[in-house]
Amino acid sequence: MNYFVAAQLIAFFLLVDTRPDDEWHYPTPGSNGIISEPETWGGQCDNGRRQSPIDLTQAAAVRGEFAPFQFNNYKLPIRQAQLVNTGHSVQVNNADPAVSVQGGGLPGRFVLDQMHFHWGSEHTIGGVRYGLELHLVHHDARYPTLGDAVAARNGVAVLGVLFHVSAQPNMHVALILDTAKDVRMEVGKGAPLKGKLSPYNLLPQNRTAYFRYEGSLTTPACAEAVLWTVFTESIGVSLEQVEQFKAIHDQTGQELVNNFRSLQPLNARALVYATEWDQLGRGPASLCQPRLLTVLAALLLSAKALLR
Ligand SMILES: [Zn+2]
Numbered sequence: 001m002n003y004f005v006a007a008q009l010i011a012f013f014l015l016v017d018t019r020p021d022d023e024w025h026y027p028t029p030g031s032n033g034i035i036s037e038p039e040t041w042g043g044q045c046d047n048g049r050r051q052s053p054i055d056l057t058q059a060a061a062v063r064g065e066f067a068p069f070q071f072n073n074y075k076l077p078i079r080q081a082q083l084v085n086t087g088h089s090v091q092v093n094n095a096d097p098a099v100s101v102q103g104g105g106l107p108g109r110f111v112l113d114q115m116h117f118h119w120g121s122e123h124t125i126g127g128v129r130y131g132l133e134l135h136l137v138h139h140d141a142r143y144p145t146l147g148d149a150v151a152a153r154n155g156v157a158v159l160g161v162l163f164h165v166s167a168q169p170n171m172h173v174a175l176i177l178d179t180a181k182d183v184r185m186e187v188g189k190g191a192p193l194k195g196k197l198s199p200y201n202l203l204p205q206n207r208t209a210y211f212r213y214e215g216s217l218t219t220p221a222c223a224e225a226v227l228w229t230v231f232t233e234s235i236g237v238s239l240e241q242v243e244q245f246k247a248i249h250d251q252t253g254q255e256l257v258n259n260f261r262s263l264q265p266l267n268a269r270a271l272v273y274a275t276e277w278d279q280l281g282r283g284p285a286s287l288c289q290p291r292l293l294t295v296l297a298a299l300l301l302s303a304k305a306l307l308r
Contacts, residue, residue: 023251024220026088026259038262045222051264052215053122056230060266061211063281064274066105069207073099074112077196083179087187087251088219089259090180091116092197099199101138101157104229105212105274110138110157112199113146117176119245120258121162122218123211123230130234131242132163132173133260134202154214154227161202166236172201173237177244184248204233209275209283218261232275 027037040046076099084091093114102109114137121133136159139149149155163170175195182191209232216224250256275283 025250025252026256026261029257035258035262041220041222043221044216044224045220048216048222048224049267050215050224050269051222052218052226052228053124053261053263054213054215054266054271055124055127055263056211056271057126058273061271061273063277064105064212064272065277066212066274067103069104070102071200071203072101072109074101074200074203075198077198078193081193081197082190083176083183083193084190085180085183085187085248086116088256089116089118090176090183090245090248092176092193094199097141100141101159104207104210106157106227107140107154109141111141113137113139115199115202117245118218118260119242119256120260122260123160123162124263125162125230125232129260130162131165131237131239132245134161134163135159136161136199136202150217150223150225152225154225156217156223156226158226158228159203160228160230161204162230162234163237163242164234165239165242167238168236169238169241170236172197173241177241180244180248187249187251202235204231204235206233207231209233210273212272212274213266213269215264215269 024039024041027035027039029035045051073096076096078092078094078099079096081092081094084093091114094112097111099112100109101112116135116137118133118135119131121130123133124130137146138157138159139146140152140155140157143149143152143155146156163173175193175197179191179194183189211228211230211232213228214224215226215228216222217226246255246257248256277283
């Protein structure tokens with residue numbers, strides 16, 4: 001082999017190896033559906049101490065009590081909504097800075113930038129994974145853009161909404177999937193949403209019970225800038241709808257079978273479970289029945305005493 005051919009070969013391999021920064025991927029599951037290889041995304045993704053997602057469990061959490069969330073203009077349909085295939089998800093961008101959230105223990109007002117889905121939820125609750133997880137990504141209004149806010153601790157607020165598999169399809173997810181057909185084969189492609197979509201319709205009814213912790217973006221470069229809120233009440237979605245997300249293709253032209261990052265260690269962070277508590281510090285779910293039973297038992301006892 002002469003030097004010229006060798007030099008050409010070396011140049012070829014160097015070119016092949018030179019990938020753009022955003023060319024990362026989710027590990028492919030084995031034939032049993034279990035993902036065994038870890039993501040090796042480098043940098044903070046590999047050596048950060050405040051990474052996301054994590055397993056959320058009340059046993060590991062401390063009690064939180066915050067003012068109610070205030071959702072500003074969440075009921076308005078997203079203006080000129082486009083669905084984009086990012087190669088890692090499908091995403092709806094929002095350009096209206098009036099769509100924002102505050103309260104809920106957030107340190108200010110946070111502007112909605114975009115919403116995207118993970119199929120196979122990223123967070124688990126007590127080790128249980130959900131069919132889908134929606135991320136509503138916001139930046140602190142004190143920063144001009146999401147890009148600026150990512151550099152600051154708690155500069156970003158993500159609301160996570162979990163979807164459980166149920167018999168009934170979800171009409172708002174149906175709108176996303178209907179539009180996804182137009183962009184599923186081409187990364188970077190956008191298509192106008194085939195109907196109106198209000199962020200409010202993708203929130204659970206109970207918006208007072210949630211987990212809160214300080215974590216990271218779940219995609220490279222995994223910036224540790226995110227104040228996470230994951231609602232405990234999930235929304236129903238049909239199995240067929242979950243499966244339809246898997247027809248979306250990634251940058252290699254293959255089906256994006258799942259797009260959730262592996263669970264990360266909690267390390268030294270506090271996990272907070274916030275809800276509306278009664279005076280004994282019990283959540284609303286445990287509040288009604290035991291108290292009613294106590295009252296009934298007391299009545300029975302006093303009735304018995306009277307009859308003697
Ligand atoms: Zn996400």
